[in-house]
Amino acid sequence: MAVYTQVDDITLSNFLATYNVGTTTSFKGIAEGVENSNYLLETTEGQFILTLYEKRANPEDLPYFLDMMEHLASKGLPAPLPIHDKAGAALQKLAGKPACMISFLKGVSVDHTSPDHCAELGLTLAKMHVALADYAVQRENDLSIDGWKELFEKVRAGADSVETGLEKLIESELAYLSEQWPTNLPKGTIHADLFPDNILFTGLKITGVIDFYFGCTDTLAYDLAICINAWCFDEKHDFVAEKAKRMIEMYDVERSLSPAEIEALPTLCRGAALRFLLTRLYDWLNPVEGAIVRPKRPDDYIKRLKFHQQITDTAHYVV
């Protein structure tokens, strides 16, 4: 949530000379994303986001993310379009960092999600899954069961400092999920981080899906489970059935959920809750020195996990 790498005027104008995007009329660092440097660039031709990838991004993964955005944008989904330079390349080097210019998407993130927002998200998510069905490149999800186990080893010693019994809770949940995690459901390319701050609305319409840097190949319904966790609770972190009902219904309009997917939803939701519980717990126990963004407390996801644990049937989500 900052600009880590400064781009000076001469570096910028040399960089832009390799593109057909007109000349700069404005250039401002924006507080978007936690891990990379982002600039809003306005030229005589339009508005763009210029991203410099900082050290947490694996340069080998960047073509996967950019191609994923381009795949979606070219099919009319509201994803940013990577801009190619005169020689045809989208991925660049700028100020010593991997960099990319993408189209700017209009819209505003919502902090207070409504059932209507959730319905629109369900529809968009399903459209993305369908549009990505022929995106052939694969990328393993680092943050699935094996990744959770690794993370747990790093946080178990500190877990009970956040809430008594948390180490035990995670340990038994990991044991449960290792047994129960569905492996035969339809897989494909998922966003894997569709939180409200990664969705831009214009009115009740989604006009932007951003931040594809957790994109990977995984169970499609798991992406839906992530969205249920991220969107279908209220400000006190209590579940709102109406939101989940509308989201699932509208997803199903665009891509039919199989009976097996529906049956697996409670387990997938437990996994999604555990995934964000673990990363938040890790960030909470290992604050980055000098970071302006205070890590979010993991409590909200402890509460979500406990909620999903007592759901035995997907029908309970939607009544």
Place this chain on the structure above:
Amino acid sequence: MAVYTQVDDITLSNFLATYNVGTTTSFKGIAEGVENSNYLLETTEGQFILTLYEKRANPEDLPYFLDMMEHLASKGLPAPLPIHDKAGAALQKLAGKPACMISFLKGVSVDHTSPDHCAELGLTLAKMHVALADYAVQRENDLSIDGWKELFEKVRAGADSVETGLEKLIESELAYLSEQWPTNLPKGTIHADLFPDNILFTGLKITGVIDFYFGCTDTLAYDLAICINAWCFDEKHDFVAEKAKRMIEMYDVERSLSPAEIEALPTLCRGAALRFLLTRLYDWLNPVEGAIVRPKRPDDYIKRLKFHQQITDTAHYVV
């Protein structure tokens, strides 16, 4: 250089309902300014900057700064125009902070100043001084000689940790300036912080002057001395006479410098160098915990001060 106060969607839309600025199409935190939270707001009517004033800003001073901008903008100078709400007020409260919406100005800051940039700055600075001649409100400059003496007391103990002999250098410079500081030169409303990052260029034309939060009533030629320090040195912090010559010449075209002002320039330049030396030294010795912006080393201004100390005649600046 960050967003300290988050503004959520509902707070924003309630706030904008009190204005005639259309509806929001985009809203992004920007990394501008060190002390306040700034957002770039795009609506169906245009682009705006929304600023929330954080604790270092004195709320009592805000009307002075906003009126100063409005005074300039209304006379056609490229200053931001504070936007008034339906009831006519420019200064607001938002998310518990004093806040103001101003017009967005196009242009890009230069990191590498050229003599042409300096000429344009000299011209714009003089135009601002002339335009503000009938801005009747007064505000004392907290960072003139008395302010420097106070700052010196806070940094003297640490000064030599930055450079051996620095305490002595500042002490004798303060003694010199207390004796020599000109008090009879034309005064008026000055910007007092016209560094390159506060000026936006479109090509070689200035299309934006921003960040008026050091504005005050002081010697007009002192504002020029600040610009000489900020713009007329090269990347090694060596003086570039051609830059100063063009800046002073073009200033004089729009507002004639009196012989007394010209004669006082070396002293005013020493004062300006000392002012930024002292604030940078203070920030260096008292880093803000958690700040992403690393304070600038005061060395560049030690070098400038020593340069000005050996100038005995303004003519030496411009040959």
